[in-house]
Amino acid sequence: MINKIIEFSVGNRMFVFMATILLLIFGYRSFQTLSIDAVPDITNTQVQINTSVKGLVPEEIERMVTFPIEYSMNGIPGVETIRSISRFGISQVTVIFKEDTPILTARQLVSEKLQNIELPSGITPEMGPISTGLGEIFHYSISAKNPKSDPEERLKELMELRSLQDWFIKPRLLTVKGVTEVNTIGGYEKQFFIQPDIELLAKYGLHFDDIEVAIESTNLNVGGGYIQQSGEQLLVRGVGLLKTFKEIEDVVVKRLSDYQVIKIKDIAKVKFDKQIRTGAATVNGEESIIGTAFMLLGENSRTVSTDIFDKITQIKKDLPDWVQLDVLYNRSNMVNATLGTVEHNLFMGAFLVILFLLMLVGNLRAAIITSIIIPISLLITFILMKWQNVSGNLMSLGALDFGIIVDGAVIVIENCVHKLQKEGTRLGRELTRDEVKKYVTDAATEIRSAAGFGELIVIIVFVPLFALTGVEGKMFGPMAQTFIMALCSALVLSFTLVPALAATFLSGKTRDSKPYLMRMAENAFSPALKKALDFKKIVLGIGIVSIFSGVILFSRMGSEFIPQLDEGDFALQFIRPANINTENSVKLQMLSERLIKEFPQVENVFARTGAAEVATDPMGVNISDSYVMLKDRDKWPEDSKITNKDELIEAVKAKIELHVPGQVLMVSQPVELRFNELLEGTRADVSAKIFGEDLDKLIAYSKQVAEIVGEIPDSGEAESESKGKSPMIQYTPKMNELAQLGVTARPVLDAISTAVGGKEIGHVYEGVRKFPIVTRLSEDQRKDVFTISQLPVGISEGFTVPISQIADIDFVETFTAVARENSQRRIAVLINPKTRDIETFVNKAKSLVEEKIKFPEGYYIEWGGSFKNLQSAKERLSVLVPLAMLIIIGMLYAAFKNFAQVILIFACAPMALIGGVLSLNIAGMPFSISAGVGFIALSGISILNGVVLVTYFNRLIEDGKTPDEVVQEGAMTRLRPVLMTALTDIFGFLPMMFSSGLGAEVQKPLATVVVGGIFSATLLTLIVIPSLYRLFIKYMQPNLKEV
Secondary structure, three states, X not given: OHHHHHHHHHHOHHHHHHHHHHHHHHHHHHHHHOOEOOOOOOOOOEEEEEEEOOOOOHHHXXXXXXXXXXXXXOOOOOXXXXXXXXXXOEEEEEEXXXXXXXXXXXXXXXXXXXXXXXOOOOOOEEEOOOOXXXXXXXXXXXXXXXXXXXXXXXXXXXXXXXXXXXXXXXXHHOOOOOEEEEEEEEOOOOOEEEEEOHHHHHHHOOOHHHHHHHHHHHOOOEEEEEEEEOOEEEEEEEOOOOOOHHHHHOOEEEEOOOOOEEEHHHHEEEEXXXXXXXXXXXXOOEEEEEEEEEEOOOOOHXXXXXXXXXHHHHHHHHOOOOEEEEEEEEHHHHHHHHXXXXXXXXXXXXXHHHHXXXXXXXXXXXXXHHHHHHHHHXXXXXXXXXXXXXXXXXXXXOXXXXXXXXXXXXXXXXXXXXXXXXXXXXXXXXXXXXXXXXXXXXXXXXHHHHHHHHHHHHHHHHHHXXXXXXXXXXXXXXXXXXXXXXXXXXXXXXXXXXXXXXXXXXXXXOXXXXXXXXXXXXXXXXXXXXXXXXXXXXXXXXXXXXXXXXXXXXXXXXXXXXXXXXXXXXXXXXXXXXXXXXXXXXXXXXXXXXXXXXXXXXXXXXXXXXXXXXXXXXXXXXXXXXXXXXXXXXXXXXXXXXXXXXXXXXXXXXXXXXXXXXXXXXXXXXXXXXXXXXXXXXXXXXXXXXXXXOHHHHHHHHHHHHHHHHOOOOOOEEEEOOOOEEEEEEEEEXXXXXXXXXXXXXXXXXXXXXXXXXXXXXXXXXXXXXXXXXXXXXXXXXXXXXXXXXXXXXXXXXXXXXXXXXXXXXXXXXXXXXXXEOOEEEEEEEEEOOOOOHHHHHHHHHHHHHHHOOOOOOOEEEEEEHHHHHHHHHHHHHHHHHHHHHHHHXXXXXXXXXXXXXXXXXXXXXXXXXXXXXXXXXXXXXXOHHHHHHHHHHXXXXXXXXXHHHHHXXXXXXXXXXXXXXXXXXXXXXXXXXXXXXXXXXXXXXXXXXXXXXXXXXHHHHHHXXXXXXXXXXXXXXXXXXXXXHHOHHHHOOOOOOO
């Protein structure tokens, strides 16, 4: 089959060239439309159900809203996990499905279940946007250029800004292709407040329901159809909609028995006021409004964020002069920086590979032919990535090493050059073009098994990565896919385009001149090989010792899931006491931001305190997520003591802890913070989740665990996510007194709900925009405990009694939040370790916690986060990698039909281990799944070298050479292809190994392992394989009679 392909390619060169040109065009087009992001989207298939619940405390929300939704979701097919959080004002249930469930199917199933849930009246659950952990791609702020200092004027200003966001900016951004939601936090919704005076209500025998009835009876328009008059049709309309404060004030509430008319202005003030809000936004130490654009699942984040930026630029021109619209976070900046790292590594790697090919091949035309394969195979890879919906990112493109990719082409072209020179020397003349074609075909056919078989082995070692599931599968699956695509593309080109180009461009008088570097290598290798052949048993010992050393060193290494990606900017979580109110939390946040902004390295700092309108991330008002955007490094002051991001973070933490006490700081990064929240339901790299029923016990246990973990060296930050309870005023109706008055508890409960919480009783329309009319006590009255104990409760027409007479008023405490997972309550301990060796850290923490805390029956602890992902990946790889190795052994046996030769070739893989492990130790890196991928690639490459050597030894045996001649001549002849593949592989990964760009830390372990491993594998392979082949010749060649 391959022979026919080679013959066809050499015989129909023009067809091959035209097909290649077409592939180049399609490849470039595919690259332009390829989905691009910084990292793979590792979010699982999940549907969020958000329910706004006014007035209820978290335990009631859990009982009346969260649990019924959770219970109904349990029966949906394909559901893996259900998480929930109940906070003041909101219930959020997250339903996580199996990986292969399409998101639209999942949403449809959830939607059907939501139709049949019985919840309290007025409560409607809604599904969150179709987005992911990478969904928040753009943040912007709307603020006043010169903020007003007067509190009342400032309130109106913030209301006007919020109205601009809700009715002007947001609708226009939603028209951008790929935007699924625009979320708003901060400012105040414009609301017309009717604030009754309790004493006046009591004086006139009125209660809150009277105001509601009056507004509802007045605030409406009616249609009267139409009438016909003198051939015309006249429409009829009755207009009663309220438009201004004065019109609301003049609404009649009641006429008394003495005919006195009581209007709203007689018993209440009508004004703008602050709504009860569950969240706020701040930018650079000032209150503001922040908009967050969410990208639709599967869209290209760079394209969408660029389109949003363009739309924002257009919107700016249409805003009033006093309004300022600023971009705070643009994902395309991070994506471009990360891709810049990938591009630098790829192009620098390609340049070094080409340079060394020119230096080692010794034939300029052959080197150019091999180099051409690099861009062509990359463009074909883009076509395949587009076809398979693999996005271009740090992981999928990060493992591409052009050295490995062109290995097959190097082996083929090297053999072609060798063959042409050999035949030219034998004939003693220049070869004709037909002879060149014939010998190129023969050379490519001759080496096909070594090239094809070796590359096939490299492909097979990557297959286990496809079996990874969950986070690790989404992270490393695309890497394996892209690598195999590139390798297959290059392999096909090696047997089509390479022979066609060689037959066309290699000269008939091709001379395989040895470059200076090659001559140096041969001069150094020849005596070393002779010595090794003289002391074969010592070489065997060296090989065994190196293998065992590698295994022992590897077993002592620490582990992490993947190195933390440096996003360039950083995030700070501020956790404050549970009983803090919104205003004070915002003030502390503003103080903290002003301190952060004093650092000259900081461009912007903005924060979301509490939950936004679409609460994709339902925080309490005691928590603020702050995003610190940094200036480019070239704009950092040169005379500063702060030289890198880590030093800046430490300085920021120290300054805030000194000047703004009473809050806990936890450091993260914008995308990382969101991923942690979505994947684990916690906001840290590692989490210890404690499950049980009694929340008081769970809080106590979580604090104990946090204390124990905090004592471990390099534990970084360890905090319980619970910050205690909140105080609460509780009204309990006196049922006996109410029975004597002949009423139920409903009037009491309605009075509390309306007076303190506020009730929407109508709307004021301004064009298509509508703003609520709300009945609620003024802020001063709501703060006064005595006043709210005198709330008038309507008993009958014109008769009210103070609420204190018919209800008990108590001060109690309530939980700030109730979290659940898989139908059980839980509290998490959030841990951001400073150490990179996560596995050792967590194992130490687990043993300490087990030793010091004995959980009662029904209570237990689970460790999650990156540790859980690492364990899952290691478990799968520990089964699948050996399985792949067994398949390779089977393939080798099928090819060589000799078990001794198979063992000899396979020994190359563990000999590569020592170099990889040593290089990781020298670089101070723990084992990670990124490094694991490097070891996987390494085993394939090292086996490829063994295949090349042993295949050639066998051919020389067939030619009748003696065993000593076989190993001497074979090793010297194959020195160049082995060195060429090794050096091109090393130099392909070298830029990645020393890169310092954004995202480089994820690629470094992989590159470090491959570079170090290939170095040791090549050194040991060239010495150990020939020595052992000669030492065990009677097993390698049982039919050979030794001379």
